[in-house]
Amino acid sequence: MTKGAVLILGGRSDIGLAIAHAFAAAGHPVMLAARGPETLEADRADLALRHGVTVTLHAFDALDTASHAAFVDALPSLPAIAVCAVGAMGVQAKDEHDPAAAIAVMRxxxxxxxxxLAILADRFEARGRGTLVGISSVAGERGRATNYIYGAAKAGFTAYLSGLRNRLAKQNVHVLTVLPGFVATRMTAGMDLPARLTATPAAVGAAVLHAVERKRNVIYVKPVWRLVMAVIKAIPEPVFKKLKL
Amino acid sequence: MILSGWGRTTPQACRVSRPRSEAELAARVAEGGLIARGAGRAYGDAAQSAANTVDMGGVNRMIRFDADSGQLVAEAGVWLADVIATFLPRGWFPAVTPGTRFVTLGGAVAADVHGKNHHREGSFGAFVDWIDLMGPDGTVRRLTPGDDLFRWTLGGMGLTGVILRVALRLRRVETGWIAQRTVVAPDLAAAMAAFEGNADALYSVAWIDCLAQGAALGRSLVMLGEHASVAALPGVRREHPFTVPARPRRALPFDAPGFALNPLTVRAFNEVYWQLGKRKAGPALVPWDAYFYPLDAIGNWNRIYGRRGFVQFQCALPLASSADALHELLKVVSASGQGSFLAVLKRFGPQAAPFAFPMEGYTLALDFPLHGQTSALLDRLDRIVVAAGGRFYLAKDARMSRETLWQADPRAAAFVELRDRLGLRAAFASTQSERLGL
Incomplete structure (x- = not known):
């Protein structure tokens, strides 16, 4: 039985690669898309060798939005599943005074x-099936002083995914929102993350595969985050604004 | 962050980095005092350096596999478990494997780990075609068995450079099953006779009751094994010969209290294990994971020894003095009552690499929970081994004194001389190498 191909946008990121491994292990061919894809050759070979699936590399620049339609046209085939693991943390303390840097994080x-995802949504809708996965963030659930630029952008992405899901629900196109919480990756290296709240990239990969297979809508990788965010969202604004979080 | 070995007796605050590229790694090497850490399965302080520990866990891609020769080229942080998961379904298995599959290829080379087939085929290094090694100046050299530095890297405990890539030959197997034959040996002489009489068995290892005394001293269950052929499997298994029943994975969620393992419980365990084992005498078909990795099914099994952890004692004894020395070691252990239930006896073939642990003769491995009396007991055991001309396994060591090592292993002088000559001593060091004067 051959499974549908999965496209990983942001294929260089730790989370993107871990998701690629999870799907490849389950028998899905993989398309890794990132800037400078030739530097991902070692990862391509590793995925193909370990899991015995076809893995291809594709140049993709998330910020060059004008090129996105051509990027999709150039893929060897329209994938069954597309995962967007694109993102950038930025440096809040610097970016909040630097509009250009803040714009880069938002974009x-x-x-x-x-x-x-808009372009892929149209193609999937026309085909009559497909799965879109967006890796968003718990940081988008409530703005905090320490990362509100990143958080605001993720909040926008989460709302966008929610709307997309609403629009496509009757078109047999499924949309999954992933809120990973803390993940031990290059992006968070050096940050002091609490172990109980921190997932490994491999755990994110396994959770995404599972959620896609079960057609889940919104997942937290570690269930404890659902509770944590419920508490954070319930704090009244007069109190919240004085907290250091 | 706090690092410790698998025995959990050597906690130490270490600066740990996780380089993503050779350039980043070279920058770390330039800082000096570096040790590479793989899966952290060495029992003591071999893979920790307070100033400069490099976690190789992220360097874990497989590069290529040649299905004709069975040669796998992979980065050093790849686990043996990954190799098995990837290649057993295609009919390949590691040619040499230690008692856990949760080790990295780099760690397996650095400790030159041995398996149950050492008496016939040698240790891990015997199946390595080449390695890429980063030297003290950050340059990477591809070394083959003809190179001096290659041979010193086997068993060199990461002190000759950072192993980056390994070319490893795998073994072709027809199934995921082991045809096992258990020989019941009522005493030490019978156990050794079973090893000598079955030297042609591919795998051999004995569980030894290290608490048995008197006439039963050294009673053992000698387990011989071969990779089973498809024809040897029952009909229903032949269609999927690499599929074995899934074993439930358990984990110890917390540290056992200190009193859980005491002479009484261990003695009771050994007695039950012996009685059950005797009934299993003769042939059996065993899944690969249960045969090679009985403890891997229990995550964090090291926690059974409680918060203080445990120490491993593993020595190699020359063939000529093996019988007497084993007798003496077992007498001391059984009289102390400090026995372990993971006592293992095994016949070794000859030494291959210049600083590798195995030597033609026997190896005995014991573990002890760490408490007040353990230290004196281990010192006594050390002296017996040194007097018999034996030596100790650095991958298991957590507490040996510098004097003991240098008495037991005159090869240390040549190793240190090599490290000095090649400028390796300042660049590469572990807490263990500092303790032992390597």
Whole structure:
């Protein structure tokens, strides 16, 4: 039985690669898309060798939104599943005073991902099936002083995914929103993350595969995050604004 | 962050980095005092350095596989478990495997790990075609068995450079099953006779009751094994010969209290294990995971020894003095009552690499929970081994004194001389190498 191909946008990221491994292990061919894809050759060979599936590399620049339609046209085939793991953390303390840097964070986390998913959504809708996966963030659930630029962009992406899901629910196109919580990756290296709240990239990969197979809508990778965010969202604003989080 | 070995007796605050590229790694090497850490399965302090520990866990891609020769080229952080998961379904198995599959290829080379087939085929290094090794100046050299530095890297405990890539020959197998034959040996002499009489068995290893005394001293269950052929499987298994029943994975969620393992419980365990084992004498078909990795099914089994952890004692003894030395070691252990239930006896073939642990003769491995009396007991055991001309396994060591090592292993001088000559001593060091003066 051959399974449908999975396209990983942001295929260089730790989370993107871990999701690629999870789907490849389940027998899905993989298309890894990133800037400078030739530097992903070692990862391509590793995926293909370990899992015995076809793995291809594709040049993709999330910020160059004008190129997105041509990017999709150039893929060897329209994938069954597309995962958007594109994102950039930025440096809040610096970016909040630097409009250009803040715009770059907003574009990488919202504009770019939304644009490529919009194009894929139309293609999937026309075909009459497909799965779109967006890796968003718990940071988008409530803005905090320490990462509100990133959080605001992710909030936009989460709302976008929610709307997309609403629009496509009757068209046999499924949309999954993933809120990973803390993940031990290159992006968070050096940050002091609490172990109980921190997932490995492999755990994110397994959770995404599972959620796609079960057609889940919104998942937290570690269930404890559902509770944590419920508490954070319930704090009244007069109190919340004085907290250091 | 706090690092420790698998025995959990050597906690130490270490600066840990996780380089993503050779350039980043070279920058770390330039800082000096570096040790590479793989899966952290060495029992003591071999893979920790307070100043400069490099976690190789992220360097774990497979590069290529040649299905004609069975040669796998992979980065050093790839686990043996990954190799098995990937290649057993295609009919290949590691040619040499230690008692856990949760080790990295780099760690397996650095410790030159041995398996149950050492008496016939040698240790891990015997199946390595080449390695890529980063030296003290950050340059990477491809080394083959003809190179001096290749041979010193086997068993060199990461002190000759950072192993980046390994070319490893796998073994063709027809099934995922082992045809096992258990020989019941009522005493030490019978156990050794079983090894000598079955030297042609591919795999051999004995569980030894290290608490048995008197006439039963050294009673053992000698387990011989061969890779089973498809024809040897029952009909229903032949269609999927690499599929074995899934074993439930258990984990110890917390540290056992210190009193859980005491001379009484261990003695009771050994007695039950012996009685059950005797009934299993003769042939049996065993899944690969249960045969090679009985403890891998229990995640964090090291927690059974409680918060203080445990120490491993593994020695190699020359053939000529093996019988007497084993007798003496077992007498001391059984009289102390400090026995372990993971006592293992095994016949070794000859030493291959210049600083590798195995030597033609026997190896005995024991583990002890760490408490007040353990240290004196281990010192006594050390002295017996040194007097018999034996030596110790650095991958298991957590507490040996510098004097003991240098008495037991005159090869240390040549190893240190090599490290000095090639400028390796400042660049590569572990807490263990500092303790032992390597």
């Amino acid at each position: 990488a986390n919202f504009e770019g991902p939304a644009t490529i």
